[in-house]
Amino acid sequence: MEYFNLSPSTEPSPPATGIGADVPDPTNISGSVSDRPVHPTAPVGINMEHPEDATIAAAFPPSLRIDDHLPDVIIVASNNVYFYAHRHRIANASSNNLGGLLDWGVYRRGFLPSIRLPESGDIVNVVLHTMYGLSCTHFHPTLETVEAALDALNKYGVCVQTHTAPYQPLHQLILSLAPYRPIDTYALAGKHQLEDLAVTISGHLLSFDLSTITDALATKMGPVYLKRLFLLHQGRLDALKNIILKPPESHPTTPGCNPAQHGLLTRAWALATAQFVWDATPSKAFPEFEVHPPETGHSPTAGLSVVGISPNSLKALLDPIGDKIACESCRLMLQQRIQEVVVSWSSVKVRLTQCPLWSPQILITFLVLQPTI
Numbered sequence: 001m002e003y004f005n006l007s008p009s010t011e012p013s014p015p016a017t018g019i020g021a022d023v024p025d026p027t028n029i030s031g032s033v034s035d036r037p038v039h040p041t042a043p044v045g046i047n048m049e050h051p052e053d054a055t056i057a058a059a060f061p062p063s064l065r066i067d068d069h070l071p072d073v074i075i076v077a078s079n080n081v082y083f084y085a086h087r088h089r090i091a092n093a094s095s096n097n098l099g100g101l102l103d104w105g106v107y108r109r110g111f112l113p114s115i116r117l118p119e120s121g122d123i124v125n126v127v128l129h130t131m132y133g134l135s136c137t138h139f140h141p142t143l144e145t146v147e148a149a150l151d152a153l154n155k156y157g158v159c160v161q162t163h164t165a166p167y168q169p170l171h172q173l174i175l176s177l178a179p180y181r182p183i184d185t186y187a188l189a190g191k192h193q194l195e196d197l198a199v200t201i202s203g204h205l206l207s208f209d210l211s212t213i214t215d216a217l218a219t220k221m222g223p224v225y226l227k228r229l230f231l232l233h234q235g236r237l238d239a240l241k242n243i244i245l246k247p248p249e250s251h252p253t254t255p256g257c258n259p260a261q262h263g264l265l266t267r268a269w270a271l272a273t274a275q276f277v278w279d280a281t282p283s284k285a286f287p288e289f290e291v292h293p294p295e296t297g298h299s300p301t302a303g304l305s306v307v308g309i310s311p312n313s314l315k316a317l318l319d320p321i322g323d324k325i326a327c328e329s330c331r332l333m334l335q336q337r338i339q340e341v342v343v344s345w346s347s348v349k350v351r352l353t354q355c356p357l358w359s360p361q362i363l364i365t366f367l368v369l370q371p372t373i
Contacts (some may be wrong), residue, residue, distance in 0.1 A: 001334065010328060013244075020308055047329065049094060053080070054080050054082060054123075054151075055080060055082065056081070056082045056083075056084070057081055057082065057083045057121065057124075057125060059125065059129070059134075059136070059139075060075075060082075060083040060084050060085060061084060062084045064084055064086075064131070066086050066089060067086070067088070067089075069086055069088070071084035071085055071086055071091070071112070072086060072087050072112060072116040073085050073086070073087050073112060073113055073114070074112050074113070074115070075114075075115055075117060075124060075128065076114050076115065076116040076117065077117055077119060077120055077121040077123075077124045078116075078117065078118055078119060078120050078121075079111070079120050079121050081120075081121030081124065081125075082124070083121075083124060083128055084112075085128060087102060089131060089132055090102055090131055093130075093131035093132075093158050094131070094156050094157040094158055095157035095158075095159070096156065096157030097157070098115065098156045098157070099156045099157065101115045101117075102115065105186055117152075118146065119149075119152050122139075122145050123145055123148045123149050123152055124152075125139060125141070126141055126145060126146060126149035126170075126173075127149050127152050127153055127156065127158075129169065130149070130153060130158065130160060130163050130169070130170050133163075133168075133169065134169060134183070135169035135172065135173070136169070136173065136174050137169070137172060137176055138313050141173070143177050143181050143184055143188070144175060146173060146177065146188070147188055150188070150192055154192075159169030160192050160194070160203050161192070161193070161194065164192075164194050164196070164197055165193050165196065166196050170337060171196070171197060174188070174189070174194075174197055174279055175197065175200060175201070178200070178201045178204050179204060182201060182204035182205050182208065183205060183208055183213070184195075184217070185204075185230070186198060186202060186204075186205060186221060186222070186225070187202045187217045187221040187225075188218040189201055189221075189225075190220065190222050190224070190225030190226075190331070191222065192219045197369060198225055198228075198352060199352045199353075200351065202228075202229065202232055202351045202352040203350050203351045204235075204349060205229060205232075206236070206307050206308030207307070207308030208231075208291075208308075210229065210230060210233060213226070228352050229352070232351070232352055233307045235349070236307045236348055236350075237263075237306060237307055239345075239348045240306065240307075240309075240345065240348070241277050243272070243341055243344045243345055243348075244276055244277075244341055245277060246272045246337075246338035247265070247266045247269045247270065247337070248265055248269060248333045248334050248336070249333050249336075249337070250262045250265075250266075250333070251329040251330065251332070251333050254327075254329060256327060257327040257329060257330060261327065261330075262330070264324075264325065264330075265321075265325055265327075265330045265333070265334060268321050268324065268325065269321060269334075272317075272318065272321050273318075275322060276306065310343050311342045311346045312342075314341065314342060315338055315341075315342050317340045318341065321334060322334045322335070323358060
């Protein structure tokens with residue numbers, strides 16, 4: 001997060017009390033910005049060299065003009081970061097006037113009212129950007145910062161569901177964290193009942209091992225979103241089994257390939273796909289799954305997830321079945337079947353879908369029967 005450091009000799013000390021402390025009018029401040037360089041790409045939460053100094057958030061300076069109005073209130077974070085804000089913007093976004101704190105500000109001639117919040121500057125930065133409908137992705141807040149900001153938004157009467165709707169800045173911010181912390185981001189979406197976010201984030205969890213979900217994560221996301229994640233994995237596994245159970249079709253008898261030889265292809269297909277049908281579970285990887293004959297010199301495919309396997313990877317696993325098939329007609333039938341498998345697997349859903357809520361008794365029964373929990 002970008003800060004302007006204020007010299008203590010030109011700027012008063014941060015207010016000792018939380019609300020109503022007098023802070024000079026920003027139009028009367030002169031020479032308060034030091035020569036210390038500001039790093040434009042510094043993330044929110046950067047460690048300040050002198051935490052006792054008052055600092056101004058670069059995104060909310062005294063000169064920030066919104067709706068043709070200069071700031072008329074100062075928000076002071078717990079680490080003495082000053083945010084020059086606009087009361088009408090905060091009042092419009094908050095249903096409780098910032099937890100009742102906004103009502104306490106008292107105007108005095110030449111001074112602006114200030115409100116001290118218990119949250120740190122990086123959290124307040126996300127909160128104010130959300131209230132203003134602005135993006136703060138360029139500050140690179142951590143997932144922990146975003147989670148604390150969502151809790152703060154709820155506390156200060158801001159509807160999180162409204163501001164996390166698709167194409168909203170906060171929606172895009174949370175999505176930007178999903179590729180790096182998918183299960184934690186999904187749990188955060190479940191905690192706040194953010195349906196659209198949970199659906200999108202679930203696409204990053206196809207290869208996630210459900211057996212590693214901790215009690216804390218399960219509690220955070222709640223039983224409904226936990227159940228839906230299991231259903232997504234189980235549904236994809238069932239679909240994959242149904243797709244690959246069917247062997248390639250037999251071609252008409254030719255002089256070089258009679259019906260007895262047709263069985264070679266069927267057996268090779270059944271051997272290569274047997275582990276999908278009998279051993280696979282939603283969370284299980286298959287490092288021992290190898291369709292490459294030892295004579296071909298290929299290395300085994302390791303660590304691929306059954307549920308999260310891509311169509312191209314599935315094709316790569318099935319293609320070597322034909323390495324030992326001499327009949328060109330059989331090889332052609334094999335390639336046609338593999339193409340059908342790839343197309344069918346590509347059409348299987350990769351995200352959550354809406355499903356009715358289950359009663360607690362049915363949900364407990366479902367979870368108890370899952371071998372991966």
